[in-house]
Amino acid sequence: MFQISKTVRNLIFSMLFWTLAASPTVAQTPPEAERHFNRGMAAVEMAKDVEDYELAIEEFRKAQALAPDWADVYYNLGLVQEKAGKAEAALASLRRYLLLAPDAEDAAQVRQFIDRLEYRLERAAVEVKRPDALLGVWKRYIPDIGRLMEEHVFSVNSGRLTVSLTGWNVIVPVDFDGKNVRFKYMHMNPETDVEYEFVGQLISPTLIRGNYNSRVVRSTLPVMPAGRRGVASMEYWKQ
Numbered sequence: 001m002f003q004i005s006k007t008v009r010n011l012i013f014s015m016l017f018w019t020l021a022a023s024p025t026v027a028q029t030p031p032e033a034e035r036h037f038n039r040g041m042a043a044v045e046m047a048k049d050v051e052d053y054e055l056a057i058e059e060f061r062k063a064q065a066l067a068p069d070w071a072d073v074y075y076n077l078g079l080v081q082e083k084a085g086k087a088e089a090a091l092a093s094l095r096r097y098l099l100l101a102p103d104a105e106d107a108a109q110v111r112q113f114i115d116r117l118e119y120r121l122e123r124a125a126v127e128v129k130r131p132d133a134l135l136g137v138w139k140r141y142i143p144d145i146g147r148l149m150e151e152h153v154f155s156v157n158s159g160r161l162t163v164s165l166t167g168w169n170v171i172v173p174v175d176f177d178g179k180n181v182r183f184k185y186m187h188m189n190p191e192t193d194v195e196y197e198f199v200g201q202l203i204s205p206t207l208i209r210g211n212y213n214s215r216v217v218r219s220t221l222p223v224m225p226a227g228r229r230g231v232a233s234m235e236y237w238k239q
Contacts, residue, residue: 033066037073044080053084071100075110087121133202134161134176138236152236181208186217193218198234208236 029037040059047053060077067073078093094114098107135156140149153164154174161174163183175182184197195217200210216228 029067029070033063033070033073036060036063036066037070037076040076040080050084053080056080057084057086069100071097071104074100082117087117091117091121132156133178133205134174134181134208137239138208139239141235141237143233143235151239176202178202181210191220192216192224200234200236206238210234 036059040056040063043056043059044053047056057077057080060073060080063070064073064077074093074097078090078097081087081093082090091114094110094117098104098110098114101107104110134154136154138152138154140152141147142149150168151166153166155162155164157171161176162171163174164171165185168185168187170185170187172183172185179201181200181202182198184195187194187196193216195215197213197215198210199213200208203209210233212232212234214230214232216224216226219226219228
């Protein structure tokens with residue numbers, strides 16, 4: 001069941017189709033739950049990239065809400081969550097599947113898959129904690145307005161981890177303990193001096209999430225008086 005096929009889409013769809021065809025509980029589930037289950041399978045069949053699997057997850061979640069003890073929903077949900085990069089959620093779904101169907105014909109294979117998934121998560125956690133996990137080019141993104149900003153480059157200078165703000169001609173030191181990321185810098189021009197501080201966490205090898213705190217140190221502009229503060233949510237995506 002867990003053999004690798006030519007494409008991710010074909011792999012997942014073949015798994016889901018096999019589960020539905022073999023399910024002994026479909027007739028006992030509410031019709032609306034079956035409908036969302038089938039819609040989830042259709043979403044997987046049509047998926048062209050990882051983001052498309054979110055649509056399938058949404059449908060399987062609806063089926064789960066209507067039939068919380070339907071084991072096959074958790075099986076399919078777990079497989080799609082894994083392909084969407086949601087490994088921890090996938091583990092929870094597949095464990096729930098085994099709890100509801102401990103004697104399923106594929107129980108041993110699912111347990112093997114869970115073991116492999118747990119190992120991958122453990123190794124990913126180790127990689128994230130390495131001191132060089134931040135090194136490279138990251139793109140700044142503002143979720144509140146859905147806007148990609150300039151690139152920031154994390155590198156080691158004179159033995160110290162630093163970040164270079166592309167376009168700002170600023171290089172500042174970074175505090176990083178393997179999870180928490182913090183740095184601050186000053187943006188100065190003739191009208192204002194604003195201090196920015198980023199405080200966030202390394203969520204995965206390719207995602208940093210946190211907040212930018214700003215404080216106006218000096219200003220000649222009435223619309224931006226000295227002492228004014230602000231907070232903006234921020235993400236960094238590794239290139």
